[in-house]
Every structure is written in structure tokens, then in C-alpha cells.
Amino acid sequence: MNSVRRKALAAASALTLGIGLAVAGGAVPAASAASPETTFLVLAPQGAKTDRAAARVAAAEGTVVARYDQIGVLVVRSTNPAFATAVVGAGVESVAATAGLGSALEEGETVEVAAADVAAATATADPTGEPLIGQQWDMPMIGVPQAHAVTAGSPDVVVGVLDSGISSTHPDLASQIAKDRSTSCVGGVVDTAEAAWNPTTSDHGTHVAGTIAAAVNGVGVTGIAPGVKVAAVKVVNNDGFIYPEAAICGFVWAADHGMQLTNNSYFIDPWEFNCRNDARQRPVWQAVQRAIRYSANRGVLNVASAGNSNYDLAHTFVDPNSPNNGTPEIREINGACLDLPAEAPGVLTVSAVGPAGEKSYYSSYGQGVVEVTAPGGDSRFRTQGVSPTTTDQILSTTFNTVTRTNGWGYKQGTSMSGPHATGVAALALSAHPGMSPGQLTAFLQNTAVAKPCPEGVYNPAPLHADGPHAYDATCSGGARNGFYGAGMVNAYNVVK
Template identity: 45%
Template sequence: MIRRSRTYRLSAGLAAAALALTTLGAATANAVPAADQSTAATPGPLMNYVVNSKASPGHVRKVEQAVTAAGGKVLQSYAQLGVVVAQSTNADFRADVRAGRYGREVQSVGATRTAAVSEGPAASGLKSLGVVEAAPVPDPREGEQWDMVQIKADQAHAVTDGSRQVLVGINDSGVDDAHPDLAPNFDKANSVSCVDNGVPDQTEGAWRPTTSSHGTHVAGTVAAARNGVGIVGVAPGVRIASVKVVNDDGFIYPEYAICGFVWAAQHHMDVTNHSYFIDPFEFWCKDNGDQGAVQEAVRRAVDYATGRGVLSVAAAGNSNYDLANKTTDANSPNDSTPVTRTINNDCLDMPTELPGVITVASTDQGGARSSFSNFGLNKIDVAAPGRRILSTLPNNAYGLSSGTSMASPHVTGVAALMKSVHPWWGPRQLEAALRAQADDVACPTTTPDARCTGTTADNSFFGEGNTDALDAVQRR
């Protein structure tokens, strides 16, 4: 899972096997002023916002007009979600957008970050997102992939490597589509970058990594091709698309993530992998200000993707934190000055804690919970290998990396295999099967840990158990 610190923001430590084990302020009230917008807007920093309304074209058009009247610019409009992403230098934008003729259409409005927009003014205006095998031959380094043996992917490959009809989105820092282990399965037509203010960009190569190897590593675990080169992914026969949602500084802002979820839905992806949390808050609280508005906008995007047939799989996080018993957060906001604050379970790590998202914890080679992995009863769905995982890196390279970022693509790959064998299954059926087919793992007994609560069949460390690729491809 991508994590940030003041000096190094990508958690997985992709240079080698390093781990980065790594949000605030009072919420801004959405008060409705009595007066209409008749005075000049007060200049302020360039900021991005989500503005939520009822989900219909008519309501969203009125909100777009409200944004313009408040001195804002519409960056992206999602009528199907009732979400408008806007940009403005008006310091009073939150109040002004609710004060004019169409202010009544605004359900909530919130800034997507606490620092000014780093990528500068959006260059583009409003856009809408509309739209039995032979025995496997081992690849040269497949013998080093202990993780594939642990989840029985090697046995599953004797049944199938996956179907070309299945498309997996790698929502991450970009994918090196020229890598020899990724090029055979890469889908250029469905790849995109969302890091320019959340506006989709299909310019040639926009989906490629610039400062991070994180997404390329994730992609290899999901679907490195069986081609006599390097390694083999969990689902080496499926297609992958790069949905770039991580900017050059390692941040994933809400407008980037929303763009990615909607893009996946409109481009008929079957499974998407999300090895990150949405910045700048490690936990977004359900308040009446910025955080609550953003939480609602992202929830709608995930709901939309699920409704359009996309199963979303996400990393649980690398903070060794009990997601079921939240108390404090000392790491947010990470784009300005973090301040320690009291939180509760209404504050969510997004997207991993949103409804419909498969949350994946990390295990070590011996099967124990990785020390960095987040946990929580009824929060973790399944577990998968996440420590010292060998996978692809940019520039034809390979390397080891650790983190729940490395665990979730194993489950994404298993879901892709499952979809290949059961193409008529939707997200809910895939989700239920992933849980049911996982191999039960009990809480530790040799060295008991009081934080592991629940039963052997479902506990706070492993959820419903280790993901099982062999069961995934056996028809039922």
C-alpha cells in the first residue's frame, strides 16, 4: 500500500525489500450565507473541491452553474454519481457555491486536499467519462516465487492461466508497458492517467510511471506473462490496463481516485487493484465539512464501479493499526502539517474500508501476519503474501518489495482467474467466493497475540483466511 512520509512517500520500498511502515484540522463548515453572490470573490490559493448533488444530469448541470457563479471551474462532471470536481482560487468557494441561485442543489462540498494544487490550473475544461490448457512451462525465475506456491497459483495454472476476455485495472503509479513480462498482456486502449486534477488523459504514455516503480511491481504480481522471460503472475493470461492515480510526488488525491474508479467502470474492467490510501488523510472522517464531502464522493464512485461490474481489491495498509478500533491519527494531513487528532470508526481508510471493496492483509513466507499489516475484526476480508515479493520493475528489471501493496495484487489475480472460469459472475459473487474459498488461518498460538480476535474461520488478522487460487479455478 502506498504510504507517505515527509521525505519518502511510496510505502513499499520498491528499491529493494525495504518497508516504509508509516490525517486534520477542524472541518470547514458548509454554512449557507443569507446574501447572494454579489461581491467579488476573495483571492486565495488554487484548490480543488468535490461538490455533491443528486445523481441526475439535471441536478448536476445546475451544480456546474453554481460552481461557475462562485468563481470556480468545472474539471470533471459525473452525472451518474452526482459528483462535480471543481477548481477555484476563491477563498470563500465553499460558502459561495451554496449561496447562489442553484445553491440548494448542493448537498455537500469539500476541499480534496489541505495544500494548494501542486499541478497548477487545469488545462482542460469539462469532460465526461462516458464510456483446458497445455501444461505450463516455467519461466526462468518462477522458482523464486514462493508466494505463488503459498496461494496455490502454480497448481491453478495447470487448469488455466486466465482468459484474454478479463481486463484488470492497475490503479497505481503507472505501468511500464514496455517491460517484456508485461507488454504481452498490456491493454493500451483502456489505459489512462488521472493525475492532472482528476481529468482523464490518454495521451500516449501518460499512463507510464515517472518517479515510482510501485505500479509496475503490482502489475507483475497480477499478470506477468508466461513467455519464457522472468516471472509469472497470478493470472498470466488476462489483460491489464494502467490507470495512473499517483502523481510524481507520491500523492493520490480524491479527484484522482474518483477518476480511476469511474474510468474502470466505463471501460468495462472486471477487477481493479488499489494499493494505496487516498491523501491527504490516512482516515477521512464523516463530518459536515471537507472530509465528509470527500468520503461521500469517493463512496459514490466505488458504488458506481461495483454497479457496473467492477470488483475493487485494496491493500489494508502498513501502519500495524487496528481498523476496527480507531482512536488517534497522528499522520494527517500529509500534504501540509500533520496534527494528532482523536478519531473513531466513522473515520475511514479509503478506499479499503468502503463497502464493496475487498480488504487484503499481508502474510510472511511462513504464513504469519506481516508485522506492518493493518488488521481488524470484520475489516480484513482475506490475506495474501506481502513480504519480499519478487516482481517486475521499470526498465526490464525485477526486484523484491514488501507491503500490503504486494498482498492485494495476489487477490486481484485470483479474482481475475475466478472471473475467467466464471465469466457470468459479478462483483458480489466474486467477493463471496473469494471469502468462501480462502483457507482458514487461526490466530497465533505459539506466541499468542491478544489483538487477534475472532474465530479460525474469520478473525482480525487474516479475515476469512489465505486466498486460494486453485479453488478459484475449480468450477462449482
């Protein structure tokens, strides 16, 4: 669906597998009306304590609900309509309202598979492995079977999944979750109760977690690094929005709780691109960048999805679709406007490919922006003469938030390619502990399998309903290029 392609880093569709298991995950409901109480980010000067800022908040009739002294950021709520003006003064560098600033995590439609089809798929899978491994075309594409002969990962490596929560009852994930490091960050406030970080209206995070670390236990699928642990860091609220304060909380939480990696399959704001020359958005950029820099300094590599809009992120273009929660403004996107967190400095940005190994029709790209590529699925484009199907998407763990049942299903998007790169990074750290985020980024690029640019204009979906040239794209660069960065991540190359 066109709106999904442009607005979200989420899955385009899902397919549930498993006899007796219900369809996983419905569409996320629309955002509710804004509350009279507004949330703000209040930034103290870089490197300064937040005491003076907190005093100004109180004087301006605001309440501090979360205090991130590590980065000089306060999360504040206030019903004072003049708060943003009243709080400005000594001890406050900048302030921005976050009410209504969020990107809907759209998940598209779901498709149910007949039990007979599931049984046939299970019967043809490797009986010595996981029952559904035969449908995980993405795993051999990046050398996972060979890597598992060397290592499946170390439990000392913990990956923070900044997403919609992880089902703690899923048979492929229950043993994989570091519960003592999991939390909800919704609202920018930490809540470590297990119910708080479990999924409520979206199974997106459960799917992502399965790709990274689903257990090898004779049930369902395998993850890329089943020996590592994942921590649920819930940043998606019940309306499907990722607000800046939640993402900031997530980055800081991961840094302070011993995580070496985070996976980020989302973008912040209703604007797909946050413009630093826009006074409405500059404080959000500053606060998010502080949080990312803080986590990197604490040894965390943050991995992010490139996006599903088929944009060339390295060049100026027109975005006619933001904000996604109001009347869109047609505006020119240039170097001052960045997709957060994907284009933030120090973040590993991942594009997507389908079963043919070519750029997925929806994947955004850009020379100097995309570092590596990984399987994300592509239900529209295959090699010539081969018809694509739903199974050309990525199979992983799912959770039906209505019936509260676990399952397995297909989704596609750079939301799915990101966790493939994160899983490979987790294996790399398991085999070679102690690498800094910068060293790990370089290692992933140097061990990737280079992919050249296709010649001419790339037209992956000429029969698409949006038109014969709706997904045209032009790749630039050589061994490292705009479509694939340094190339396809490879699990075996990082552990051998």
C-alpha cells in the same frame, strides 16, 4: 523506516534483478507547494444532474475541469478564495477542497544485486518455466502452479490497476496491457495518451501489474493470471500523491470501460483515516463512496490493501501521524473514521503475510474489516531460527524512472498482498464468468484456506529498532478472524 510504516501502503524496499538492468525506482520526491489555483469536489444532490451545480460553479468564479454526471460530482478549479462559500446553494449538496489532500506513495530504499548473484538465482530456477520463478515463494503459497495447469486466465477479464502507471515497454508486461482501456486520471481529468499513463516518478504500479499478470514468456517472472489483461489507470501524480479526484476518475473509468476488477494499493487524503463527522472530509467520503458504488453496480469488484500501520481497524485507537503533509494532529479514530478505499462498503480488503504464512509485522488488521489475506512479504519476521532477508519480500516487475529501464525487484507491503488477491479473483472470473462483485467476494472467501489466530499477543519483530513491542498485535475471532479474514486466497481452489 518508521515513517514509511505509518504513512504509506507502498513498498518498504526494492531490489533489482537482471543482468544489465539498473536499480528500479528511487524515493518519491516530497510534495511541492500548493498552487494558488485550488481544486474542489462539488457534489450535486444524490441522483440529480450536475447542470445547476455547474452554473453555480461558474457564478462563483470556478471552472469545471471534469464532469462525472454518473455520480453527480464535478471536479472544479478556482482562484477565488471564497469559492467554497460562494458555490453553496440550490443544486450543490456539498463542496470540499482537495488541495494538499493526498497520501505520499513512499517506496523506501533500493538495493542492487551483483550480476553473479542474479546468474546463480536464474540457474537454480525451473528451466521449463520463467527464469526467476524459483524466487517467487509467494506463488506456490497460494496454489498458482496448480491453477496454471487448469487455466492461466482469460483475455476477456480486464483488471484496472489504479496506481502510478504501468511501463508499456516492460518485456513481461508489454503484451499484457489493454492499451485501449488505459488512461491517466491525474487531476481528475482523463488523458488516454500512452505517455500519460506510463510511470513518471514511481514504478509502484508496474510492480503491482506484474504480480497480477506478468506474461509466461521465458523472461523474468510469472503473474498469477498471465492470461488476463491489465489496464493502467494512473491516479498517482508526479509528487507521489493520490488525490480524491484522481481516485474518483479511476473508479468511474473502470466501470465505464468494461473492467471487472480494480486493484487499489493506496489510501486517499493526508489523513490515513477519513472521518465522516469532520466537515473537511465528509464531502470527500461522499464522492468516493458514490464512485465505488457506481462501479460495483456496473459489475466491478474493487480490491484494496488494508494498510501498513499495524492498526486494529475494528477498534478505537489514536492516530498521531496525520495529516502527513502538515502538522500531525493527535485524534481518536472510531467508527466514523475509515481508511479509504479499504474500509468503504463493497470493497474487498486484504491483509498481508510473509513467507512463514503469518501476519506481516506491518499489516493492519481487524475483525469484520479484513476479508482475506495474501502474500505481501516480510523482511523482519520469519519462523524461529530463520533469519529474514530481502528475498522474503515480493519479486515482480519494476521500472527505473530515472534511467527509463525495466527490471525485476523486491517490494513488500499490503500494496503487494492486494494484487495477489486481485490476481486470484481474475482467475476465478476466468473459470466462472458472470459472477457479480458480491458473488465473487463470497467465492474468494469460501475458497480461501482458513488460518487460525495465533495464541496470545502476536509479537513478530521483537528485535525491531522501533522497540521490542512496536508491532504487537492481538487477533480476535475464530475461523474468520481479524488477522486473516476468511483465510489465505488460493488460486487453485478458485479454478478447479
